[in-house]
Amino acid sequence: MKIDRIETFLAHVGRRNLCFVKVSTDEGLHGIGEAYSVGPDLATVAAIDDFASWLVGQDPMRIEHLWALMYNGTRFPPGPTILSALSGIEHALWDIKGKALGVPVWQLLGGAVRDRIRVYQNPGGGSPEETAERALALIARYGYTALKIGPHPAGSDHMPWPAVVRGAAARMKALRDAVGDDIEIGLDPHAKIWEPVRALQMAHAVAEYNPYFFEEPIRPENIDAMASFKRQCPIPVATGECLYTKFEFRELLAREAADIIQPDVCLMGGLLEMKKIAAMAEAHYVMVAPHNPMGPVATAVNVHFCVSTPNVAVLEYTPDDEGPRRDIVKEPMRVKDGYIELPTAPGLGIEIDEAACQRYPYKPWRRTNAVRPDGSIGFN
Numbered sequence: 001m002k003i004d005r006i007e008t009f010l011a012h013v014g015r016r017n018l019c020f021v022k023v024s025t026d027e028g029l030h031g032i033g034e035a036y037s038v039g040p041d042l043a044t045v046a047a048i049d050d051f052a053s054w055l056v057g058q059d060p061m062r063i064e065h066l067w068a069l070m071y072n073g074t075r076f077p078p079g080p081t082i083l084s085a086l087s088g089i090e091h092a093l094w095d096i097k098g099k100a101l102g103v104p105v106w107q108l109l110g111g112a113v114r115d116r117i118r119v120y121q122n123p124g125g126g127s128p129e130e131t132a133e134r135a136l137a138l139i140a141r142y143g144y145t146a147l148k149i150g151p152h153p154a155g156s157d158h159m160p161w162p163a164v165v166r167g168a169a170a171r172m173k174a175l176r177d178a179v180g181d182d183i184e185i186g187l188d189p190h191a192k193i194w195e196p197v198r199a200l201q202m203a204h205a206v207a208e209y210n211p212y213f214f215e216e217p218i219r220p221e222n223i224d225a226m227a228s229f230k231r232q233c234p235i236p237v238a239t240g241e242c243l244y245t246k247f248e249f250r251e252l253l254a255r256e257a258a259d260i261i262q263p264d265v266c267l268m269g270g271l272l273e274m275k276k277i278a279a280m281a282e283a284h285y286v287m288v289a290p291h292n293p294m295g296p297v298a299t300a301v302n303v304h305f306c307v308s309t310p311n312v313a314v315l316e317y318t319p320d321d322e323g324p325r326r327d328i329v330k331e332p333m334r335v336k337d338g339y340i341e342l343p344t345a346p347g348l349g350i351e352i353d354e355a356a357c358q359r360y361p362y363k364p365w366r367r368t369n370a371v372r373p374d375g376s377i378g379f380n
Contacts, residue, residue, distance in 0.1 A: 001027045001100065003060050006052035006089065008035075008045045009354060010362040011295075013324045017041045017362055018295035020352050021048060021088035025060055029099050032352055033091025034297035036084040036266040039367050047085035055089070060096045063272060071269070083244050083269055090270030091301045091348070098347035105348055109275060109308035116339040117306040119317035120146035120186065126154040128174030136178055143337035146212060146314050148186035149175060151202060157370050157378070161198060165205045172209040184212035184314075186238070191216040192370055192378060196229045203233050213238040213260050213289070227257035236260060241291035244268045249277045253284045260313060264291040265305060266298050274305050282311040292316040296329045300350040303333055303340055315340075327356040 005024040010017045019041055021033040035044050051070050058066055070086045071078065078086070098105040106112055123138050125131030135147055153159070153167025168187075175185055187206060193199040199217035215238040218229060230237040236259035243249055245268055252258055261281050265274050278288050288311055290302045299317060306312045317340075318325070320332035330351045333340050343349040370378035 001025050001029070001060060003055050003058050006048065006055060006092075008048050009352060009357040010041060010045070011324070011328050011357040011360040012363040012365075013295065013328065013360055016365055018328070019044055019084075019088065020295070020297055020357065021092050022352075022354075023055075023060060023089060023092035023096060025096060029096050031060070031092035031095030031097075031099070032297055032348065032350065033088040033093075033095065034266050034295055034301065035088030036080065036264060036294060038080045038084055038267075039365070040081065041362070043081045044084050044088075047082050048089065051085055051089055060093050061100065063090065063093045063097065066090075066093060067270065067272065077247075078244075080244065080267060084267055087266050087268070087270040090272065091265070091297070094271055094301075094304075095347040102346050104343050104345060105271070105304040106307040106343070109271075109304065112307050112342055113310045114307060114312075114342075116341050117303055117312070117315050118145060118339055119315045119335055120144060120148055120184075121317050121319070122148045122150070122188070125149075128153075128171045131171060132174045132178035135175055139179065139183070142319070142335045143339075144183070144335075145338045146184040146186070147175070147179070148188055148212075148215070148316070151187045151189055151206065152192065158373055160373070161201075165202050168202050169205040169209075172206045172211065176209040181210070185209070186212045186215055187235075188215040189217050191219050191242070193217055194219070194378065196225055199229060200232055203235055207234040211235045215239065215262065216241065223251050223255050223257050226252070227255040230257055230259070238262055238289060240264075241267070245273060246276045246280065250280060253280055253286060256284070258286060260287050260289050262289050262291040262316075264294075265301050266294050267291075271301055271305055275309065278305075278309045278311060287311050287313040289313045290315055293318065296320040296325060296332045297348070297350055297352065299333050299340075300343070300348045303343060304348060307342055324360050328353055328360065 004026045007022045009020040019035040024030040123134035151168035213236045238260035240262040
């Protein structure tokens with residue numbers, strides 16, 4: 001069996017494009033993957049097309065070999081665009097392998113260590129009251145036992161810092177009062193707090209409401225700063241969505257800079273690389289909560305990872321059961337009582353609807369930057 005074609009399908013869903021990868025073989029089998037939408041999405045498509053010229057004619061079953069061919073073939077350590085392309089292709093290779101052998105991908109990764117995967121969702125909402133109301137509706141519909149919110153109050157870019165801290169505490173209090181003490185609540189400042197001392201102020205302000213984790217409280221580039229922050233923070237620290245490959249996670253784990261790591265399987269090198277990172281984390285007694293804001297194929301890939309990985313705590317999730325996200329796949333993963341059940345179909349167990357993707361064509365988009373009260377540019 002040889003690879004004979006690699007294609008991409010972009011679908012504009014919500015505020016961003018989803019980038020699906022289809023790898024086809026000369027024996028009629030194909031696999032589906034998903035690359036991360038990093039912003040300049042056409043650059044990711046170009047990278048996938050370039051990799052395709054390297055991979056056509058290769059054996060799709062040699063996943064580690066083809067990963068090395070792509071990773072080392074770029075010569076310089078790749079960044080998010082190249083790694084997104086590599087990741088999407090790698091997912092599709094696993095899908096082909098599972099289909100060829102007639103087993104779900106998790107069977108190829110060591111087998112199941114759990115029967116179902118706990119998931120959480122961000123309810124969104126502007127005011128604390130709206131956030132609490134939306135959270136209760138999600139719990140009633142999906143049975144979630146965990147949630148995540150952004151702590152910043154609406155309009156926080158233009159607020160004095162003390163007001164931001166008070167607003168964060170108010171959001172957390174409203175949600176905790178609404179859902180009770182048994183629902184775990186993560187907080188995600190989205191690395192918008194530049195100064196570690198201010199991130200600590202926010203952490204102390206919300207600590208009494210027992211957050212599950214404090215995700216990316218500061219920018220992730222300086223791992224020493226993150227390690228120092230973790231030692232002082234009164235709540236568990238989570239990070240990892242902006243780190244790539246086992247090499248960067250090795251630094252994070254060696255410096256004991258996180259209680260929970262959050263690698264993104266569409267961004268950091270794919271499923272096998274994610275397993276290697278999780279194994280390193282396990283040796284450091286660190287749990288994994290995969291970053292998963294993308295589409296339904298990304299969720300499927302993450303589910304196979306979570307099924308087969310012992311130190312997984314919870315999976316981020318966006319429902320795919322209605323609207324455009326439902327249209328673009330033939331059958332999404334579904335949540336029952338706050339969990340996704342173990343998939344049993346060969347491969348990844350998910351297929352995109354190529355015609356439906358064409359109904360949601362690519363649209364240029366860009367990430368918005370936070371603008372501080374003095375007009376300087378922040379991070380978002």
